Amino acid sequence: xxxxxxxxxxxxxxxxxxxxxxxxxxxxxxxxxxxxxxxxxxxxxxxxxxxxxxxxxxxxxxxxxxxxxxxxxxxxxxxxxxxxxxxxxxxxxxxxxxxxxxxxxxxxxxxxxxxxxxxxxxxxxxxxxxxxxxxxxxxxxxxxxxxxxxxxxxxxxxxxxxxxxxxxxxxxxxxxxxxxxxxxxxxxxxxxxxxxxxxxxxxxxxxxxxxxxxxxxxxxxxxxxxxxxxxxxxxxxxxxxxxxxxxx
Numbered sequence: 001x002x003x004x005x006x007x008x009x010x011x012x013x014x015x016x017x018x019x020x021x022x023x024x025x026x027x028x029x030x031x032x033x034x035x036x037x038x039x040x041x042x043x044x045x046x047x048x049x050x051x052x053x054x055x056x057x058x059x060x061x062x063x064x065x066x067x068x069x070x071x072x073x074x075x076x077x078x079x080x081x082x083x084x085x086x087x088x089x090x091x092x093x094x095x096x097x098x099x100x101x102x103x104x105x106x107x108x109x110x111x112x113x114x115x116x117x118x119x120x121x122x123x124x125x126x127x128x129x130x131x132x133x134x135x136x137x138x139x140x141x142x143x144x145x146x147x148x149x150x151x152x153x154x155x156x157x158x159x160x161x162x163x164x165x166x167x168x169x170x171x172x173x174x175x176x177x178x179x180x181x182x183x184x185x186x187x188x189x190x191x192x193x194x195x196x197x198x199x200x201x202x203x204x205x206x207x208x209x210x211x212x213x214x215x216x217x218x219x220x221x222x223x224x225x226x227x228x229x230x231x232x233x234x235x236x237x238x239x240x241x242x243x244x245x246x247x248x
Contacts, residue, residue, distance in 0.1 A: 001248070002219070003067065003237040004028075004036025005184050006130070006160055006208035009060065010053045012041035014105040019212060021060050027212040028066060031219065034237070035067030036208075037097060037244060039130075042105040045075050047082050054086070058094040069246060070096035071130065075106050076114040084121060091125045097244040098128045098158075103144070104136025111147035119152040128156040128243055133171055134164025134187065142170040149178050156243055158182045161210070168192045175200045182243055186210040186218060194225045202231035206239040 011018050019041065028035065038061065040053040054072060061068040072090035074083055090096040099122050101108055101115060108115050110131050122129040133142045142163045149157060157178075162185035163171035175181045176199060183200065185193050186208040197205055207222060209215040226232045241248050 001233075001237045002033045002207065003240050003246070003248070004033055004209050004215075005158070005206040005240040005244075006186060006210050007036045007038045007068075008041045008210070009038050009057055010041040010043060013044055014042045017041060017211075021064075023212055024060075025064065025066070027215060031215045033209075033215060033219075035064075035069075037069045037071050037240065039071035039098075039100050040073045042073070042102060045077075047078060047086065050074055050078075050086060051089075054090050054094060054096070058096075061095075067246075067248060069244065070094055071098040071100055072096050073100040073102065074118075076101060076108045076112075076118050077106065080117055083117065087121045087125065091127055096127075097246065098122075098130055099125075100130045100132070100160075102132040103139035104132060107139075109139045110145045115148060116151065119148055119155050123152060123155050128158055128182075130158040130160050130184070132160045134161040134167055137167070142167055142174055145174065149174065149181065153178070153180055156180050156182065158184050158206070158243065160184050160208070161187050162196065162205075163188070165189055165192060168196060172196045172199050175204050182206060182239065184208045186214065190221050190224055193221060197225065197231070197235075202226065202228075202234040203239060205235050206243070207236050 057070045162183040
């Protein structure tokens with residue numbers, strides 16, 4: 001089994017990217033990936049637009065024959081009551097399994113007051129919080145998450161891209177220091193991921209593509225690094241299933 005920890009759907013107004021339901025079905029069938037966790041691309045910063053893309057994800061999850069789960073991406077700068085309402089709707093009504101902060105797109109430092117509110121909601125809903133790291137320094141430097149991690153040690157945090165190629169050492173350090181930190185190292189090179197796994201073990205790293213065209217590259221990376229079957233299974237599906245409490 002293979003599950004992707006970081007999948008996008010919709011239109012991105014920050015990076016001018018588009019990914020459709022048809023593309024997801026085609027590419028995941030082509031590369032024999034069983035499904036994954038779908039989150040919105042970054043849309044326009046309006047609550048109505050946010051609700052629409054979450055509904056679109058929920059509809060796709062329900063209609064597809066593959067194993068999909070939703071993840072909510074809500075601008076942390078929305079009014080707290082609006083953020084809370086949409087987060088609770090996504091988790092309790094739509095069955096979503098996590099929340100996401102993208103500092104580079106949300107203009108939100110991951111240890112700021114508004115980000116702390118997201119941590120609090122993740123705690124209250126008992127779901128992991130994924131935080132984009134890497135592109136978008138200084139807000140997206142993994143070290144920027146430290147204050148939040150120190151305050152919310154009971155919230156599971158997944159560092160998306162694990163700092164990317166430039167800052168993966170910082171992400172690895174956080175995964176070593178904090179039990180509740182897991183790494184999703186899409187876009188990190190083979191050598192960096194190999195060092196990462198040696199330092200934190202295969203139980204803290206999860207496969208992700210972030211983009212459909214990246215799927216074969218990410219799969220090849222792990223098959224190149226890992227020879228042990230148990231390690232490979234951990235990375236390809238067991239870790240994401242455990243962290244997000246997926247019924248597989």
